[in-house]
Amino acid sequence: MLFFSFFKTLVDQEVVVQLKNDIELKGTLQSVDQFLNLKLDNISCTDEEKYPHLVSVRNIFIRGSTVRYVYLNKNMVDTNLLQDATRREAMSERK
Amino acid sequence: MSPLLKEYLNKKVVLVTTSGECFIATLEGFDKSTNLVVSNLTNRFIDDDNTESNILSHVQLMRGSEIVACGLYEPTDQETAGESRYIVKAPTIHDTKNRVKDEHLVWMKVAEEKVHSTTKRRKLTK
Numbered sequence: 001m002l003f004f005s006f007f008k009t010l011v012d013q014e015v016v017v018q019l020k021n022d023i024e025l026k027g028t029l030q031s032v033d034q035f036l037n038l039k040l041d042n043i044s045c046t047d048e049e050k051y052p053h054l055v056s057v058r059n060i061f062i063r064g065s066t067v068r069y070v071y072l073n074k075n076m077v078d079t080n081l082l083q084d085a086t087r088r089e090a091m092s093e094r095k
Numbered sequence: 096m097s098p099l100l101k102e103y104l105n106k107k108v109v110l111v112t113t114s115g116e117c118f119i120a121t122l123e124g125f126d127k128s129t130n131l132v133v134s135n136l137t138n139r140f141i142d143d144d145n146t147e148s149n150i151l152s153h154v155q156l157m158r159g160s161e162i163v164a165c166g167l168y169e170p171t172d173q174e175t176a177g178e179s180r181y182i183v184k185a186p187t188i189h190d191t192k193n194r195v196k197d198e199h200l201v202w203m204k205v206a207e208e209k210v211h212s213t214t215k216r217r218k219l220t221k
Contacts, residue, residue, distance in 0.1 A: 020191035020193065021111070021189040021190060053109065053186070053188065054109065057109050062164045063162050063165075
Protein backbone atom coordinates (compact mmCIF):
# COMPACT_ATOMS: atom_id res chain seq x y z
CA MET A 1 0.00 0.00 0.00
CA LEU A 2 3.02 2.29 0.25
CA PHE A 3 3.01 3.27 -3.40
CA PHE A 4 -0.71 3.80 -3.35
CA SER A 5 -0.15 6.38 -0.62
CA PHE A 6 2.86 7.71 -2.49
CA PHE A 7 0.87 8.29 -5.67
CA LYS A 8 -1.90 9.90 -3.65
CA THR A 9 0.59 12.57 -2.58
CA LEU A 10 1.30 13.25 -6.26
CA VAL A 11 -2.31 14.06 -7.16
CA ASP A 12 -2.70 17.35 -9.07
CA GLN A 13 0.91 17.26 -10.22
CA GLU A 14 2.06 16.89 -13.78
CA VAL A 15 3.52 13.50 -14.67
CA VAL A 16 4.60 11.65 -17.80
CA VAL A 17 3.43 8.04 -18.06
CA GLN A 18 5.09 5.61 -20.43
CA LEU A 19 2.93 2.63 -21.30
CA LYS A 20 4.11 -0.83 -22.24
CA ASN A 21 3.02 -0.16 -25.83
CA ASP A 22 5.60 2.66 -25.96
CA ILE A 23 3.05 5.49 -25.88
CA GLU A 24 4.01 8.38 -23.61
CA LEU A 25 1.31 10.55 -22.12
CA LYS A 26 1.80 13.80 -20.24
CA GLY A 27 -0.98 14.94 -17.95
CA THR A 28 -2.12 16.02 -14.53
CA LEU A 29 -2.59 13.12 -12.13
CA GLN A 30 -6.22 13.23 -11.16
CA SER A 31 -6.64 10.10 -9.10
CA VAL A 32 -5.16 6.71 -8.35
CA ASP A 33 -6.55 3.50 -6.86
CA GLN A 34 -5.20 0.44 -5.06
CA PHE A 35 -4.16 -1.27 -8.32
CA LEU A 36 -2.23 1.87 -9.26
CA ASN A 37 -4.67 2.51 -12.06
CA LEU A 38 -4.14 6.14 -12.95
CA LYS A 39 -6.47 8.82 -14.12
CA LEU A 40 -4.89 11.69 -15.99
CA ASP A 41 -6.46 14.97 -16.98
CA ASN A 42 -5.52 17.33 -19.82
CA ILE A 43 -3.38 14.72 -21.51
CA SER A 44 -1.10 15.25 -24.44
CA CYS A 45 0.77 12.59 -26.32
CA THR A 46 4.49 13.27 -26.71
CA ASP A 47 4.44 11.75 -30.20
CA GLU A 48 1.10 12.90 -31.55
CA GLU A 49 1.89 12.29 -35.20
CA LYS A 50 2.67 8.65 -34.62
CA TYR A 51 -0.23 8.07 -32.23
CA PRO A 52 -3.19 10.29 -33.19
CA HIS A 53 -5.57 7.94 -31.37
CA LEU A 54 -5.87 10.14 -28.33
CA VAL A 55 -6.08 13.61 -29.92
CA SER A 56 -9.73 14.04 -28.94
CA VAL A 57 -9.21 12.62 -25.46
CA ARG A 58 -8.43 14.89 -22.55
CA ASN A 59 -9.31 12.72 -19.58
CA ILE A 60 -8.02 9.16 -19.55
CA PHE A 61 -8.07 6.11 -17.33
CA ILE A 62 -4.93 3.98 -17.55
CA ARG A 63 -4.87 0.42 -16.25
CA GLY A 64 -2.02 0.11 -13.75
CA SER A 65 -0.78 -3.19 -15.16
CA THR A 66 0.06 -1.58 -18.52
CA VAL A 67 2.23 1.19 -17.13
CA ARG A 68 5.96 0.85 -17.70
CA TYR A 69 7.25 4.08 -16.14
CA VAL A 70 5.88 7.13 -14.42
CA TYR A 71 8.30 10.00 -14.86
CA LEU A 72 8.30 12.44 -11.97
CA ASN A 73 9.94 15.74 -11.39
CA LYS A 74 12.81 15.54 -8.94
CA ASN A 75 11.32 18.07 -6.55
CA MET A 76 8.04 16.15 -6.36
CA VAL A 77 9.62 13.36 -4.33
CA ASP A 78 11.10 13.54 -0.85
CA THR A 79 13.39 10.51 -1.11
CA ASN A 80 14.33 10.54 2.58
CA LEU A 81 10.71 10.45 3.59
CA LEU A 82 10.05 7.67 1.10
CA GLN A 83 12.96 5.64 2.46
CA ASP A 84 11.67 6.05 6.00
CA ALA A 85 8.21 4.99 4.94
CA THR A 86 9.65 1.96 3.14
CA ARG A 87 11.52 0.90 6.29
CA ARG A 88 8.44 1.40 8.40
CA GLU A 89 6.35 -0.71 6.01
CA ALA A 90 9.00 -3.46 5.93
CA MET A 91 9.09 -3.46 9.76
CA SER A 92 5.34 -3.70 10.08
CA GLU A 93 5.26 -6.63 7.64
CA ARG A 94 7.84 -8.55 9.63
CA LYS A 95 5.71 -8.50 12.76
CA MET B 96 -14.57 -0.79 -6.07
CA SER B 97 -12.55 1.28 -8.31
CA PRO B 98 -14.68 4.35 -8.81
CA LEU B 99 -12.36 5.90 -11.36
CA LEU B 100 -14.43 4.87 -14.36
CA LYS B 101 -17.73 6.04 -12.91
CA GLU B 102 -17.56 9.39 -14.66
CA TYR B 103 -17.30 7.67 -18.03
CA LEU B 104 -20.49 5.62 -17.70
CA ASN B 105 -22.90 6.02 -20.64
CA LYS B 106 -20.37 8.19 -22.41
CA LYS B 107 -18.29 7.61 -25.51
CA VAL B 108 -14.83 6.34 -24.74
CA VAL B 109 -11.70 5.53 -26.72
CA LEU B 110 -10.37 2.09 -25.83
CA VAL B 111 -6.84 0.85 -26.36
CA THR B 112 -6.23 -2.88 -25.99
CA THR B 113 -3.08 -4.83 -25.18
CA SER B 114 -2.99 -6.20 -28.73
CA GLY B 115 -2.72 -2.65 -30.08
CA GLU B 116 -6.27 -2.17 -31.30
CA CYS B 117 -8.15 1.07 -30.80
CA PHE B 118 -11.93 1.44 -30.61
CA ILE B 119 -14.66 3.91 -29.82
CA ALA B 120 -17.61 2.65 -27.79
CA THR B 121 -20.14 3.62 -25.18
CA LEU B 122 -19.24 2.45 -21.68
CA GLU B 123 -22.14 0.58 -20.10
CA GLY B 124 -20.53 -1.00 -17.09
CA PHE B 125 -17.29 -2.01 -15.37
CA ASP B 126 -15.98 -3.84 -12.33
CA LYS B 127 -12.95 -3.64 -10.10
CA SER B 128 -10.71 -5.61 -12.43
CA THR B 129 -11.55 -3.23 -15.31
CA ASN B 130 -13.71 -5.73 -17.15
CA LEU B 131 -15.84 -3.46 -19.31
CA VAL B 132 -19.24 -3.84 -20.90
CA VAL B 133 -19.39 -1.62 -23.97
CA SER B 134 -21.97 -0.97 -26.64
CA ASN B 135 -21.84 0.25 -30.23
CA LEU B 136 -18.22 -0.69 -30.69
CA THR B 137 -16.56 0.84 -33.77
CA ASN B 138 -13.01 1.20 -34.96
CA ARG B 139 -11.25 4.40 -33.90
CA PHE B 140 -10.11 5.08 -37.43
CA ILE B 141 -11.87 4.25 -40.62
CA ASP B 142 -9.73 2.88 -43.38
CA ASP B 143 -10.05 4.19 -46.88
CA ASP B 144 -11.52 0.99 -48.24
CA ASN B 145 -14.36 0.65 -45.71
CA THR B 146 -15.62 4.19 -45.42
CA GLU B 147 -18.81 3.21 -43.63
CA SER B 148 -18.61 3.40 -39.87
CA ASN B 149 -19.61 -0.19 -39.37
CA ILE B 150 -20.50 -1.22 -35.88
CA LEU B 151 -18.31 -4.14 -34.87
CA SER B 152 -20.63 -5.26 -32.09
CA HIS B 153 -23.71 -3.90 -30.36
CA VAL B 154 -22.89 -5.08 -26.85
CA GLN B 155 -19.71 -6.75 -25.76
CA LEU B 156 -17.71 -7.59 -22.66
CA MET B 157 -14.02 -6.72 -22.74
CA ARG B 158 -11.75 -8.51 -20.34
CA GLY B 159 -9.88 -6.21 -17.97
CA SER B 160 -6.56 -7.90 -18.67
CA GLU B 161 -6.88 -6.82 -22.33
CA ILE B 162 -7.46 -3.15 -21.55
CA VAL B 163 -4.61 -0.65 -21.68
CA ALA B 164 -6.45 2.64 -21.40
CA CYS B 165 -9.92 4.08 -21.57
CA GLY B 166 -10.25 7.76 -22.39
CA LEU B 167 -13.25 10.02 -22.50
CA TYR B 168 -13.96 10.82 -26.16
CA GLU B 169 -14.48 14.55 -26.67
CA PRO B 170 -14.46 15.07 -30.41
CA THR B 171 -13.51 18.43 -31.83
CA ASP B 172 -15.94 20.19 -34.20
CA GLN B 173 -13.97 19.02 -37.16
CA GLU B 174 -14.19 15.47 -35.90
CA THR B 175 -17.92 15.48 -35.23
CA ALA B 176 -18.24 16.39 -38.89
CA GLY B 177 -16.56 13.02 -39.33
CA GLU B 178 -13.41 14.18 -41.01
CA SER B 179 -10.39 13.27 -39.00
CA ARG B 180 -11.64 9.76 -38.31
CA TYR B 181 -11.14 9.13 -42.01
CA ILE B 182 -7.48 8.41 -42.20
CA VAL B 183 -6.15 6.67 -45.26
CA LYS B 184 -4.14 4.23 -43.26
CA ALA B 185 -5.00 3.64 -39.64
CA PRO B 186 -1.85 4.18 -37.57
CA THR B 187 -0.75 1.21 -35.53
CA ILE B 188 0.02 0.99 -31.86
CA HIS B 189 2.40 -1.63 -30.54
CA ASP B 190 1.06 -4.36 -28.29
CA THR B 191 2.18 -4.54 -24.66
CA LYS B 192 3.52 -8.06 -24.89
CA ASN B 193 7.18 -7.11 -25.30
CA ARG B 194 7.87 -10.19 -27.39
CA VAL B 195 11.27 -10.89 -28.88
CA LYS B 196 11.03 -11.89 -32.52
CA ASP B 197 12.08 -15.52 -33.15
CA GLU B 198 13.01 -15.93 -29.51
CA HIS B 199 13.01 -19.72 -29.78
CA LEU B 200 15.92 -19.53 -32.23
CA VAL B 201 17.95 -17.54 -29.71
CA TRP B 202 17.34 -20.11 -26.99
CA MET B 203 18.11 -22.95 -29.38
CA LYS B 204 21.52 -21.38 -30.01
CA VAL B 205 22.09 -20.97 -26.28
CA ALA B 206 21.25 -24.63 -25.71
CA GLU B 207 23.57 -25.72 -28.51
CA GLU B 208 26.44 -23.69 -27.10
CA LYS B 209 25.87 -25.20 -23.68
CA VAL B 210 26.13 -28.69 -25.12
CA HIS B 211 29.34 -27.73 -26.93
CA SER B 212 30.97 -26.22 -23.88
CA THR B 213 30.17 -29.19 -21.65
CA THR B 214 31.56 -31.69 -24.17
CA LYS B 215 34.69 -29.57 -24.53
CA ARG B 216 35.13 -29.47 -20.77
CA ARG B 217 34.76 -33.21 -20.56
CA LYS B 218 37.48 -33.70 -23.17
CA LEU B 219 39.79 -31.39 -21.24
CA THR B 220 39.33 -33.19 -17.95
CA LYS B 221 40.02 -36.51 -19.61
